[in-house]
Amino acid sequence: MQIHIWFIYLIYVLHIYFIMDSIVDESLFSVHSFEGEAKGNTLLILAGVHGDEYEPILAANELIDVFRKGILKGKVVIVPIANQSAFDLDSRVGSDGLDLARVCPGDEKGSITERVGYRITELIKDADYLVDMHTGGKQLDIYPLAGYMLHADENVLMKQRAMAKAFGFPVIWGTDPTPNGRTLSVARDANIPAIYLEYGGGNSIRKEVIVAYVKGCLNVATSLGIINNGSEIISPKFHVEDYTPNGGHLQVKQPSPESGLFIPCVSNGNKISKGDIWGVVKNLETGFSVNSCADDDGIVLFIRNTAFVKKGDSLGGILPLKNN
Numbered sequence: 001m002q003i004h005i006w007f008i009y010l011i012y013v014l015h016i017y018f019i020m021d022s023i024v025d026e027s028l029f030s031v032h033s034f035e036g037e038a039k040g041n042t043l044l045i046l047a048g049v050h051g052d053e054y055e056p057i058l059a060a061n062e063l064i065d066v067f068r069k070g071i072l073k074g075k076v077v078i079v080p081i082a083n084q085s086a087f088d089l090d091s092r093v094g095s096d097g098l099d100l101a102r103v104c105p106g107d108e109k110g111s112i113t114e115r116v117g118y119r120i121t122e123l124i125k126d127a128d129y130l131v132d133m134h135t136g137g138k139q140l141d142i143y144p145l146a147g148y149m150l151h152a153d154e155n156v157l158m159k160q161r162a163m164a165k166a167f168g169f170p171v172i173w174g175t176d177p178t179p180n181g182r183t184l185s186v187a188r189d190a191n192i193p194a195i196y197l198e199y200g201g202g203n204s205i206r207k208e209v210i211v212a213y214v215k216g217c218l219n220v221a222t223s224l225g226i227i228n229n230g231s232e233i234i235s236p237k238f239h240v241e242d243y244t245p246n247g248g249h250l251q252v253k254q255p256s257p258e259s260g261l262f263i264p265c266v267s268n269g270n271k272i273s274k275g276d277i278w279g280v281v282k283n284l285e286t287g288f289s290v291n292s293c294a295d296d297d298g299i300v301l302f303i304r305n306t307a308f309v310k311k312g313d314s315l316g317g318i319l320p321l322k323n324n
């Protein structure tokens with residue numbers, strides 16, 4: 001008799017758990033959709049894939065207000081904060097410690113970030129074009145960059161180049177298409193043209209970053225015939241396509257030669273030659289300062305903006321120009 005009661009209680013608890021879980025799953029993130037009367041392309045705009053990248057989130061909110069006024073044709077889908085649990089923690093990664101940009105296509109029954117990855121994957125597969133907006137997070141300050149994977153399908157690649165140009169950022173960077181786990185790798189596998197954007201970073205908001213993101217998205221939407229709100233597109237200063245394996249992975253560049261405090265000697269967007277001084281790392285225990293030197297020729301693409309550094313941490317990165 002007692003076993004019977006416990007069994008009923010267990011079923012009841014499981015019942016509550018599954019109901020709560022499905023409610024959580026349905027509210028992983030908010031999705032804002034705007035549809036024109038005429039049929040056309042569906043553009044998916046993502047922000048907040050990393051929870052500590054703020055300007056794209058604010059730009060997405062401004063875009064919601066713009067698209068709410070109406071669109072000509074097709075559909076725009078905006079997710080302003082894809083990674084809510086990471087945002088709530090003021091963190092790059094979710095409450096399960098996972099990076100949403102490494103777990104896609106996710107898992108419907110997995111941890112919070114894996115479930116978000118699964119839902120985001122569904123949205124990407126329903127779209128015709130993807131724009132995924134980022135910043136350098138708390139640790140990096142990035143020169144404005146529109147990137148894409150060097151897709152094997154020439155038609156997809158051509159559309160990605162056109163989207164990147166329409167966005168109007170000074171650097172366009174096509175990289176090795178093999179990395180997985182990203183929103184862009186989901187799009188790659190579904191043959192959906194996709195670009196990611198990087199600009200700025202740090203702990204406070206820079207208004208010019210928000211303005212640039214809003215303008216870029218409106219220009220892409222205009223280029224796809226969804227709206228007619230575009231502004232003049234500025235030609236890129238640098239357009240690099242490079243098949244170097246893992247070339248687009250920002251966190252592995254310019255490793256610090258020492259632990260200590262980093263004093264940068266370079267500025268984003270400037271030309272740099274291999275061997276030039278990138279910055280100085282001062283170890284306050286030993287009193288020694290060690291120079292970090294540029295490991296390539298190119299353009300200063302991003303700089304560490306956190307002073308405290310451990311040996312091996314990235315101090316920034318260079319956009320290589322030797323093949324262009």
Ligand SMILES: [Zn+2]
Nearest residue numbers: 050053134135
């Ligand atoms: Zn990011």
